[in-house]
Amino acid sequence: MDIKIKENLKKIFGFNQFRGNQEAIVDNILQGNNTFVIMPTGAGKSLCYQLPAVTKEGTAIVISPLIALMKNQVDQLNAFGINAHFLNSTLSKTETNKVKKEVLSGATKLLYVAPESLTKEENVEFLKSAQLSFVAIDEAHCISEWGHDFRPEYRKIKSIIAQIGDALPIIALTATATPKVQQDIQRNLNMEEADLFKSSFNRTNLFYEVRPKAKSDTKKHLIKYVKSQKGKSGIIYCLSRKKVEEIAELLKVNGINAAPYHAGLESAMRIKNQDDFLNEEVDVVVATIAFGMGIDKPDVRYVIHYDVPKSLEGYYQETGRAGRDGLEGHCLMFYKYEDIVKLEKFNKDKPVNERENAKVLLQEMAAYAESSVCRRRVLLHYFGESLNEDCGFCDNCKKKRDAFDAKEDILTAIEAVKETHQRFSLDHIVNVIRGEQNEYMESYNHDGLSVFGKGKEENERYWRSVIRQTMIHGLLEKDIENYGVIKLSKTSEDFLKNPHEITFTKDHDFDEMIENDEAE
Ligand code: ADP
Ligand code: ZN
Numbered sequence: 001m002d003i004k005i006k007e008n009l010k011k012i013f014g015f016n017q018f019r020g021n022q023e024a025i026v027d028n029i030l031q032g033n034n035t036f037v038i039m040p041t042g043a044g045k046s047l048c049y050q051l052p053a054v055t056k057e058g059t060a061i062v063i064s065p066l067i068a069l070m071k072n073q074v075d076q077l078n079a080f081g082i083n084a085h086f087l088n089s090t091l092s093k094t095e096t097n098k099v100k101k102e103v104l105s106g107a108t109k110l111l112y113v114a115p116e117s118l119t120k121e122e123n124v125e126f127l128k129s130a131q132l133s134f135v136a137i138d139e140a141h142c143i144s145e146w147g148h149d150f151r152p153e154y155r156k157i158k159s160i161i162a163q164i165g166d167a168l169p170i171i172a173l174t175a176t177a178t179p180k181v182q183q184d185i186q187r188n189l190n191m192e193e194a195d196l197f198k199s200s201f202n203r204t205n206l207f208y209e210v211r212p213k214a215k216s217d218t219k220k221h222l223i224k225y226v227k228s229q230k231g232k233s234g235i236i237y238c239l240s241r242k243k244v245e246e247i248a249e250l251l252k253v254n255g256i257n258a259a260p261y262h263a264g265l266e267s268a269m270r271i272k273n274q275d276d277f278l279n280e281e282v283d284v285v286v287a288t289i290a291f292g293m294g295i296d297k298p299d300v301r302y303v304i305h306y307d308v309p310k311s312l313e314g315y316y317q318e319t320g321r322a323g324r325d326g327l328e329g330h331c332l333m334f335y336k337y338e339d340i341v342k343l344e345k346f347n348k349d350k351p352v353n354e355r356e357n358a359k360v361l362l363q364e365m366a367a368y369a370e371s372s373v374c375r376r377r378v379l380l381h382y383f384g385e386s387l388n389e390d391c392g393f394c395d396n397c398k399k400k401r402d403a404f405d406a407k408e409d410i411l412t413a414i415e416a417v418k419e420t421h422q423r424f425s426l427d428h429i430v431n432v433i434r435g436e437q438n439e440y441m442e443s444y445n446h447d448g449l450s451v452f453g454k455g456k457e458e459n460e461r462y463w464r465s466v467i468r469q470t471m472i473h474g475l476l477e478k479d480i481e482n483y484g485v486i487k488l489s490k491t492s493e494d495f496l497k498n499p500h501e502i503t504f505t506k507d508h509d510f511d512e513m514i515e516n517d518e519a520e
Pocket of ligand 2: 376377394
């Protein structure tokens, strides 16, 4: 590595060392290679493009969807003595012209651009005439409908880059990438060949827990919990603004120092509540997911999901705001299946494919909540990582679970996938195993298979859970080309030839737990 780079790291940014993959990433960009960075929030993505930008000739374009944060980012860079500007709809004509002049003079090292500004004809023309070093695409998951934050304008980025400079290196960065999203990003940006730098998503200091959400006493439970955390910072996420107001009020009347945060509040109030939280004048923020983007409070000790999130990506992001300082953080979710059904209803007016995507994401969320497998294993599996052991630091690891030897069940699951030629999703495979007669069975002749009905003694929920756990153990896998289709993995055939004992656990039955709870 160039000595100058290390020098700049210290001199300009004030850091003594690189973190994780940063050095390799910076190096790769300086060599002019397309680069794909997947790093959890807070790990230090910005430096990966900021440092090469100040080192290279010309201006780096940074595409970012967060208009509200652009000014902050640019101010921060300016404070480091770096010449940076932004271009978005908040600028006046005069301000825009001034920025453009700076860029054309060659002084600007980083230019932050909102995707909708990028697509404007006049800006494309302007960028064509500027001397550019590379293009960084921040929050690159916005390109994918499978992410939690799809932005249609992101789809146009590649064609715009092709117009302003076909040979410009591209660096895409994101904190959320399931294998499916990752593939979408690479395809859409035409950067399948890019060098990939993926950091682990394992946040070892976070304790994950799910508790049943009973009608009668969840609020009491919440108050008790928050009181037990007195003086510590926490975030409570709710689905609606109304719920945010209600819970914040409830906590306040119970003597807890809480404040609400959602997009419906006046901006002065929002800023005040956020600042009060950062300055520790408020212990708890009750918020919709509008809260947290770009907020870097290191000592958040707990994140509570009062309502179930819409996707595991969202859940991971939101819980990721706990324990940024590396000390323990508690991630607690209150769950009942009714909340999933409620969220599904919200999607009913969406176009068919969006609705279907949203539904798959929600079902993954429900499966996580109901699973009694180590939470960390499930989460990391979702992000395409595998943990070979239980973590010992989640509710499922701490609690005694209903365990059973799943050898025979795994064999049945693999057989069902194999005999149906690896072309069907979970629902159908489960129906085959349970011997559910329907029109598909008849038309594919699956009712004639030897595996048909082999597992009819157990219910649907049991088999879903078995197949999911089989996937977590890598003995079956989901085809990411064809979301939902379950295929054999490299180890499936091996297992068929040499089956061995594997312990699975029975899913939690939250409905039953909630009923018992309410009966007490
Ligand atoms: P991300 O975009 O991945 O969420 P940021 O780029 O905002 O993360 O960085 C998170 C924090 O880590 C920031 O406060 C940043 O200043 C700090 N940081 C980044 N790189 C380093 C480093 N090499 N040494 C020390 N601190 C760093
Ligand atoms: Zn665990």
